Amino acid sequence: MGKPVAYAVVAIVALSAVPFVAPRSEYAIEVLFLIFLYGAMATAWNLLGGFAGQVSFGHAAFLGIGAYATTIMIANGVSLWVAVPVSALLAGLYSLVIGIPAFRLRGPYFSIATIGIGEATRLIALNWTSLTGGASGLTLAGAPPLVQQYFAALALLVAAVGLAAWIRSSRFGYALAAVRQDTDAAETLGVATTVTKTQALFLSACILGVAGSVYALHYLFISPDSVFGFSTSISLVIMPIIGGLGTVTGPLIGAVVYTFIREQFAATLANVDLLAFGVLLIAIVVFEPRGILGIADRVRGMRRARPPAGADA
Amino acid sequence: MRRSFLAFAAAALAAGTVVSSTPVASRADNGPSEVVVGAVLPLTGEESRVGTFYKAAYELATKEINDHGGLQLRQYGRKIPVKLIIYDDKTDPATSRNLYERLALQDHVDAMLGGYSTDLVQAQTVVPNQHGIPYVGGGGAASAIYKRGFKTIFSLLASIENLAYTECDFIEEMQAQKKLPKPLKMAVVYENTSHGQDFAKGLTARAKQKPQNFQIVMSEAFDLHGKDFTPLLQKVKAINANAFMSDAHLDDYITMQRQYAQVGLHHAYLTYGARGPEKSARDALGKSADYIVAAAWWNQAIPNAAVKAFDEKWAKAYPKLNAEWYAALPYETARTLYIAMTETGSVDKAKVVETLRHIDIRDTVLPGGHIRFEADGQINAPFVVTENLPDGKTVIVYPHAEKTGEAVLPVPGS
Numbered sequence: 001m002g003k004p005v006a007y008a009v010v011a012i013v014a015l016s017a018v019p020f021v022a023p024r025s026e027y028a029i030e031v032l033f034l035i036f037l038y039g040a041m042a043t044a045w046n047l048l049g050g051f052a053g054q055v056s057f058g059h060a061a062f063l064g065i066g067a068y069a070t071t072i073m074i075a076n077g078v079s080l081w082v083a084v085p086v087s088a089l090l091a092g093l094y095s096l097v098i099g100i101p102a103f104r105l106r107g108p109y110f111s112i113a114t115i116g117i118g119e120a121t122r123l124i125a126l127n128w129t130s131l132t133g134g135a136s137g138l139t140l141a142g143a144p145p146l147v148q149q150y151f152a153a154l155a156l157l158v159a160a161v162g163l164a165a166w167i168r169s170s171r172f173g174y175a176l177a178a179v180r181q182d183t184d185a186a187e188t189l190g191v192a193t194t195v196t197k198t199q200a201l202f203l204s205a206c207i208l209g210v211a212g213s214v215y216a217l218h219y220l221f222i223s224p225d226s227v228f229g230f231s232t233s234i235s236l237v238i239m240p241i242i243g244g245l246g247t248v249t250g251p252l253i254g255a256v257v258y259t260f261i262r263e264q265f266a267a268t269l270a271n272v273d274l275l276a277f278g279v280l281l282i283a284i285v286v287f288e289p290r291g292i293l294g295i296a297d298r299v300r301g302m303r304r305a306r307p308p309a310g311a312d313a
Numbered sequence: 314m315r316r317s318f319l320a321f322a323a324a325a326l327a328a329g330t331v332v333s334s335t336p337v338a339s340r341a342d343n344g345p346s347e348v349v350v351g352a353v354l355p356l357t358g359e360e361s362r363v364g365t366f367y368k369a370a371y372e373l374a375t376k377e378i379n380d381h382g383g384l385q386l387r388q389y390g391r392k393i394p395v396k397l398i399i400y401d402d403k404t405d406p407a408t409s410r411n412l413y414e415r416l417a418l419q420d421h422v423d424a425m426l427g428g429y430s431t432d433l434v435q436a437q438t439v440v441p442n443q444h445g446i447p448y449v450g451g452g453g454a455a456s457a458i459y460k461r462g463f464k465t466i467f468s469l470l471a472s473i474e475n476l477a478y479t480e481c482d483f484i485e486e487m488q489a490q491k492k493l494p495k496p497l498k499m500a501v502v503y504e505n506t507s508h509g510q511d512f513a514k515g516l517t518a519r520a521k522q523k524p525q526n527f528q529i530v531m532s533e534a535f536d537l538h539g540k541d542f543t544p545l546l547q548k549v550k551a552i553n554a555n556a557f558m559s560d561a562h563l564d565d566y567i568t569m570q571r572q573y574a575q576v577g578l579h580h581a582y583l584t585y586g587a588r589g590p591e592k593s594a595r596d597a598l599g600k601s602a603d604y605i606v607a608a609a610w611w612n613q614a615i616p617n618a619a620v621k622a623f624d625e626k627w628a629k630a631y632p633k634l635n636a637e638w639y640a641a642l643p644y645e646t647a648r649t650l651y652i653a654m655t656e657t658g659s660v661d662k663a664k665v666v667e668t669l670r671h672i673d674i675r676d677t678v679l680p681g682g683h684i685r686f687e688a689d690g691q692i693n694a695p696f697v698v699t700e701n702l703p704d705g706k707t708v709i710v711y712p713h714a715e716k717t718g719e720a721v722l723p724v725p726g727s
Contacts, residue, residue, distance in 0.1 A: 026418040027414075027415065027418035027419035030414060030415075030418055034411075126505060127505075134505070134510070135432070135505050135506040135507055135509075135510060136435070136455070136457040136507040136510065137435060137436075139435075139439065139461045141462075142443075143443065219407070219410055219436070219439070220439040220443065221410070221435055221436050221438075221439045223406065223432060223435065223436070225406065225432060226406045226407050226432075226436060231405070232407075262408075263411075263415075266400070266401075266403075266408060266411075266412065267400045267401075267412055267415055271357055271401075271403070
């Protein structure tokens with residue numbers, strides 16, 4: 001077992017202990033749950049947006065499909081153990097349907113197309129009333145206990161980050177990096193760029209499909225605007241940028257910052273959270289595009305470069 | 314990666330520690346030191362105009378209680394002040410739901426007051442239901458909210474279907490007086506929300522029931538908080554309708570009516586559902602707001618002693634805010650909760666819910682003055698139909714018990 005894995009195991013064990021160490025701190029458990037859920041969602045987006053450099057503004061579509069599929073299946077008596085993987089698969093299949101034509105576009109054209117795809121998906125859900133309940137949305141009768149949701153979200157996060165770590169050091173990960181750096185050059189080197197991007201989108205969508213299931217079971221009420229909304233897609237983009245685009249743990253760190261700012265400021269100081277996100281994003285884009293992880297690297301680099309005390313100038 | 318993971322774990326634990334550090338109101342043997350009541354309102358975003366009134370109304374009702382020492386709770390043998398916590402959801406359903414969760418888990422509220430607008434109320438009401446916390450709202454009228462079997466949710470807003478039926482009753486009366494044609498050909502446009510769908514459903518049901526009175530020649534939904542309704546209004550123009558029946562929220566009503574006038578539309582009967590007499594809308598629209606008919610949950614002109622008293626209190630507390638239905642309803646919402654808690658004599662959540670289930674309050678500011686909830690938690694109170702007249706005047710034209718003037722119909726110049 002390598003050191004990174006050992007540290008990850010320690011972190012997972014520590015986080016797993018929280019509900020037992022502080023069982024009455026339900027709100028803390030709720031906030032950690034949100035961090036895990038957002039962390040998994042941001043990690044999923046990062047597989048395509050960070051690793052492959054294909055910035056999508058329509059990823060809420062996959063979250064929504066997962067949430068709706070799970071809610072509809074559970075309401076019709078399907079077991080949760082069946083509903084969750086089927087939801088993931090449906091989100092994955094939907095990604096293939098939209099990915100194949102969308103990947104004919106590149107760069108900003110692809111990003112603009114994803115806005116349209118996200119909005120079109122929301123409108124379909126809004127108007128397919130017989131299936132989705134339309135604007136009235138769908139409500140689940142009851143949620144699993146918060147602690148069970150907590151562990152489900154933690155497991156999803158671990159799986160997402162684990163998958164991202166594996167991809168990063170795999171042949172597939174190198175292909176994604178090549179696509180990100182120069183699509184034409186990658187093709188010249190023999191990378192099937194469209195297939196590679198579609199595979200990344202499929203994996204990303206499957207994770208978001210499961211995240212949608214967790215979301216639906218936690219929020220109990222879903223409507224087209226709440227799960228397919230553009231603001232959801234934007235939050236998926238913000239978190240990896242804050243933490244570190246194209247890194248394994250950056251989206252997770254972004255999720256911690258995002259959730260913490262939202263939970264602390266949203267309730268007490270109206271719109272200060274939006275101001276904080278704005279300032280943070282501008283600062284990151286201008287000074288350190290690699291996000292918080294990039295800042296951490298810089299600080300480490302400066303420490304190493306500093307001459308030891310007493311050394312000659 | 315290891316450092317990042319450790320940083321994440323440390324940050325996550327720190328976040329958890331900070332967010333769980335707010336103290337809970339201390340409870341001695343003689344009851345809590347304060348009764349904690351929470352609400353989440355759209356104080357910013359699209360619904361902020363109305364959300365601001367809700368906040369002011371909740372604060373006014375709470376101040377009245379605290380000025381008299383608090384709620385008299387007989388189980389503890391003393392008066393206990395009310396602490397009102399209000400958060401801003403920015404008109405976002407997910408944020409609204411999360412903040413209600415915060416009220417439940419972090420602030421440990423004894424009861425909740427409702428938010429505003431259908432989509433937010435739909436999302437937020439799962440929280441009090443899940444935690445068994447009494448919730449009294451005055452901001453979500455769509456019947457879908459109350460058909461989910463929730464046991465702790467109560468609302469002072471009567472259903473939108475009833476609103477549509479009330480307007481139809483009024484139209485029938487106008488038809489009997491030969492003021493409106495029979496059948497009335499209606500162009501129905503409605504916001505694509507449960508609210509709007511209920512309105513369209515009510516009109517459709519009545520048109521099926523009484524085809525001799527009503528005929529729907531167009532029925533089309535539009536997206537909430539729209540910016541350009543001109544294509545929709547051009548469609549309406551192309552159809553030979555006598556009545557323009559729209560269901561819209563305040564911002565959409567203002568935008569749509571402005572464009573209605575620009576497109577050059579004229580109908581014998583013009584309504585935006587519950588919207589019409591609001592001062593902010595009339596200021597914005599000027600003469601084009603004249604002759605709009607509305608069916609509302611409340612109006613300042615209701616000839617009732619409780620309304621007059623509320624009107625005076627409101628004007629004194631908030632001289633810059635005109636008393637609208639979205640001032641009176643939340644005020645009465647908070648009062649209803651406080652009356653229920655006083656009648657219960659404790660902050661026991663299940664007991665307060667039980668009291669609300671059977672509560673019967675008279676002499677309120679609502680039309681008819683009576684508050685009693687149906688089995689699903691929603692009130693079944695009557696509406697008042699108003700008509701805007703020139704020079705900023707508004708009269709109640711229906712029902713007869715609350716009538717303050719005669720309807721001017723068909724709309725002059727139509």
